[in-house]
Each structure stands twice: as C-alpha cells, then as structure tokens.
Amino acid sequence: MGRGPSIEARKNAVDAQRGKIFTKVIREIGVAARAGGGDPSGNPRLRAAIDKGLAVNMSKDVIERAIKKATGELEGVEYEEIRYEGYAPGGVAVIVDCLTDNKVRTVADVRHAFGKFGGNLGTDGSVAFMFRKLGVLSYAPGADEDRVTEAAIDAGADDVVVYPEDGAIDVLTAPDAFEAVRAAMAAAGLAPDLAEVTLRADNDISVEGETAEQVRKLLRWLEDLDDVQNVYSNADLGDA
Template sequence: MAGHSRWHNIKNKKAKADAIKGRMFTKVIREITIAARLGGGDPEANPRLRMAIEKAKEVNMPMENVERAIKRGTGELEGVNYEEVQYEGYGPGGVAIVVEATTDNRNRTTAEIRHIFSKYGGNLGSSGCVSFLFEDKGIINVPKDKYSEDEIFEKAIEAGAEDVIMDDPEYYEIRTASSELYKVRENLEKMGVEIAKAELTKIPTTTVQITDEETATKLMKLLDALEDNDDVQKVYANFDIPESILEKLEG
C-alpha cells in the first residue's frame, strides 16, 4: 500500500482523539463557514456545505455549532473572515508536500507553516513548485463487506466514476473527477450504495520511495505537525514506505 494512503488511515484513527480535544471541531467549523460563504446556506443546493455538515456529524459536533457556522458564512452572524490558502514544499527524502489551510491572518499562518517545515527537516517552497505532481480527484469509500468487487465496480461506473481501487482492506475507493464527486455520490446513494466517506483529495502522480526508518520518522513528524496546526485543513504527500517500517511508526 502506498505510504501516503496508509498514513491517512493512521491519521483517521488519530482524528477521533483530536475531535475530543476540539481540534477537528475547529477545522470543520471553518470548512462549513467557507462553504456557506461561497455557495449559500442551503445544503441541498450546496454540495460542499452538505459534505461539511456530514463531516461535522462524524465528529459529533452539536448542530447548534453547525448552524452558527453557516450563519457566519452567509453573513447572518458576525464572525471571522477566513480565506483559503495553499502551501507547497518538500519534506525529508525529497517528498513533495501540499498543504491546504484556512486562515484569518495569512502572514501568521505562512510564518507558522514555514517554521514547521524548517523544524522537521523540510523546506517551504514557492507556489506551484510541487502541485504539478498531484491530480485533483474525488474519492468515495464504500465498505468492502457490503458488496462484491464486480458489483461495486459496475455500480461505480454506472454512477459516473473513473475507477475503483481495491487496495484498502476495509473499503473500496471509488475515484472520480473532482468536478464529478458530488454527482457520483448522489448517483450511488440513489442506487442504495452505503457510503462511508466522500471527499475531494489530491492523488500523487509519482511517489518517492522512503527506505530508511530515520527519514520516515522525520517525515511523519513533519506531516503530523502540519496536520496539528489549527489553520491546516488537509495535507498531501507523495511518498511510499515499506510496510515493515510503517508498522513500526504506527506502533
């Protein structure tokens, strides 16, 4: 399994603990606010907002928090004005890293992200320095114990998906064009397909092989520090690490 995919699985487990501390609440509230500002406060007419609300439910966020975030986004309530920013750079071993963030102070966030890169052996680069190494995609996770490979592949293609990846032991990963994610998800739901998660992501077109534990450890510390920053929404990295090393890091 590609290292970046396994790392995200590890981070998903960690996210449950983070939600208790309120870290995920902060990130989800910002996403809801921006989604409402850009596409309006009606989730039925705003697919991005609808998915953000579903994420809020996943981390057990009270609905009053969700409603306040929507109203801040639409201007019904006063609040902080967030903007979306993207950072690019390199981590240990020459791994390409893309960071998506939301901030109310671009200068502060840039300084914090630069410091994290430097502290953990990476380098913050200029806009466009590594983004060409990733493709924007939509991914939809479907439980493997619910459907056969042939059944889910047929339904996915019929719904408008591009491909189905079978690598994960628990979920089929249905991939779509980024612009088609919401449509494909709706089509699958109409077919009665159970969906565990759906999100926009970046898929690396090439990966860097990390074969020693020291470099892998430094890389993981950098990625963890980036994701733990309140302003950071998502982190993408193009690496592959042997299963034996990943198991040590996960342990």
Template sequence: MAGHSKFANIKHRKERQDAKKGKIFTKLGREIAVAVKAGGPDPELNTKLKDVVAKCKANNMPNDTISRSIKKAAGEGDNVSYESIVYEGYGPNGVAVIVECLTDNKNRTAANVRHAFTKGGGNMGTSGCVSFMFDKKGEIIIEKSDGMDEDEMMMLALDAGAEDFEAEEEGYVVITTPEDFGAVSDAINAVDIQPISAEVKMIPQTTTELTSDEDLKKMQKMLDLLEDDDDVQDVWHNWAE
C-alpha cells in the same frame, strides 16, 4: 490508481484524527463557514458546501453539528473572514508536500507552516513547485461489509459518474472528477453506505520512499506539526507510507 496500502493509510490517519476529534470538527466547521459565505447555505445549490458536508459525514461529524455550523455561517454572528492559502514544498528525501490552509492571519500561518517544514527537515517552495505532481480528484473509500456485492457497488459508482472503481482486499476505492464527487457521494449515501473517507483531494502521480529512521521521524514530525495547526485544513504528500 489505488495504492496497495491505501486502507492501512486511511485507518492510521483516521486513528490520529479520532484522537483529535474536537480539533477536526473545528476545522470542518471553518470549511463549512467559508463554503456557506461563498455560495449560500443550501448544499443542493452550493456544490462546495455539498462536498464539505460529505467530508464531514465521513469524519463522523453529527448531522445536528453540521446543521448548526451551516446556520451559524449563514447568520450575522460570525464575522471572521478566512482566506484560503496553499503552501507547497519538500520534506525529507524530496517528498512533495501540499498544505491547504484557511486563515484570518496570513503572517501567523506562513510562519507556522515554515516552522513545520524546517522541523521536518524540509523547506517551503514556490507556488506550483510540486502541485503538478498531483491530480485533484474526488476519492471515496468504502470498507467491505457483509452482503455488499462488488459488481453492484461498481455499477452504482460508475452509473453515478465515477471515473474509476477499484476493489481491494478490505474494500473499494472510488475515484471521481471534482465536479462529479457530490453526485457519486449522494448515490452511495442513498443506499445507506457510510464511506470511511470521502473528500476531494490531491492524489500523487508517483510516490517517494523514505528508508532511514531519521527521515521517517522528521516526516512524521512535520505532519504532526501541520495537523496540529488550527489554520491547516489538509496536508497532501507523496510519501509512500
């Protein structure tokens, strides 16, 4: 289930995010706010918030920053209401793209996302046009370290409810259902292992290759524009990077 270049892709993505850490924390704070308003400030009683906290920790968001964001969202001071919107479309050579947004201005967000698709040589499609090509799964990626036993890691993950466990040269990929993601994350964190990535995401069933320099530049342009947009929370695609 895991791709051969998954670790390279994750590290490349995290390097880009680390360069924009302030923006990433702002986006995660927005996710916390939406989760708290939907289900309350206690992660043990709010599954969505629990999943967002796991994602925050994997992005090295400090615990006190997470706590402040939860308290702010639970208070009366933050009255901004965000709406969740998902856009779907195609990049160069038919690459399938899903863009998940949280916005307080749908018109602005739609215009910006459409602009990114156009600049990337693609086009926005209708709802559902590419999402059927993805599976919604929890994915936890763990980098190997000294003293980490593969069999113990596998049993820990599977006993906690993981669907799949795959060992790669650089580490381990744990796949869960969205419902079991929180429990598996907790089990891994309980043994003081910090994943390099942990989130519920859209995993492509198949991938699309880009071979021309022009297509590669356009696809990267699209991703850069989308990731720089404050309203865009996540971008999923089936480009075989």
C-alpha cells in the same frame, strides 16, 4: 511496572483532538457558505463540509451558527484560503491547505514545521503539478467488489481501485461528478465509509528508516496546526 496515562488524561487528549477537528470543520463550513451561499442543496462544497461535521457528531445547531456567521446573519471571523507547497526529506512533495484569519502567523507556523523536520517551504506551483484533484469514495475491506464496481460504472465514476492487500475499494470520480456519484452509490445501498474531494499524487516516493520517520513527524505536525485544513503528500511510508 510503569503506569500508562490516567483515564482523565486520555479523555482530555481525546477532547483536545475532537476540539481541533471541530475547529477545522467549522472553518470549512464557514468558507464554503461564504463562497457559495448558505443553502447546501445548491452548494456541494458546503454539503460536503456539513457531512464532515455530522460524521464527527457535530450538532446541527453548531453547523447552523457557522453558516449564519459566514452569510452575515451573525457576527463572525472571516477566514482566507491559502495553499503552501514544499518538500519534506527524501524529496517528498507536500501541499498544505489552510484557512486562516492571520496569514503572518500561519506562514510562520508552516515554515517552522518544514524547517524543524528537515524540509523546506517552496514557491507557488513548485509541487502542485504532481497532484490531481479527484473525488474518492472509499469502501472498507469486506465490501462486495462486484456490486461496488457495477454501481460505480452505472453512476459514471472514472475508475474503481481494489487494493489486493486487504480488499478495500476506492471509487474515483471527477470533482464535478462527485456529488452525483455519491448520491447514486447511496441510492444503490452502497454508501461509502469515507467520501471526499481530495488531491492525489500521480506518483508516490518511497522513503524508509530515519527519512520516513522525519516525513511522518512533519506531516503529523502540520496536520495538528489549527490553521491547517488538509495536508497532501506523495510519500510512500510503507506499513509503519
């Protein structure tokens, strides 16, 4: 019988993935602080980025250094925000948000990923119209639907979506109401398991078999690129 990866190999893989997550969060903290100032109380984007850092056990010292580099108190690298749009196999729309200090490298990496898995990079605006920006507060299966729904309505949320397959709940808000709704839900004793401002497609495209596998590989490859912060698609990949 073959042996699986050693404990050391598994640990190294986990450490490598953790390092990638840290890199992405630190870049987001830096860009948010540079754009809106280093005080999270007056900078919702920075506050959200700090929350992401704390959620992955990033130390407050690391977060503070990232903010100071962005605001000029410490020397640091400046990152630029870039969005790429394209299509995966099966006509699946994909948006890739990046933070980079080298646009030439980043576009080459993103274009390579699309080409490698049978997709193609599009022009600005080619798929963005299929998505809308919104705040999402997610509650795991087992959350009290009535309590969440009542509190969300009182907080000014736009919609509450309950998924019948497992009972998970999403509370949806306008982007500019996200922080207020999240604070109100937390004050009601209903802190979400995940909260973020994200992009969601108006309509999903169902793909199966080999096409679904190619789409899945493309999305994973893009997410693993150091310069990529977020990947959005309208793919419905089923349960696999």
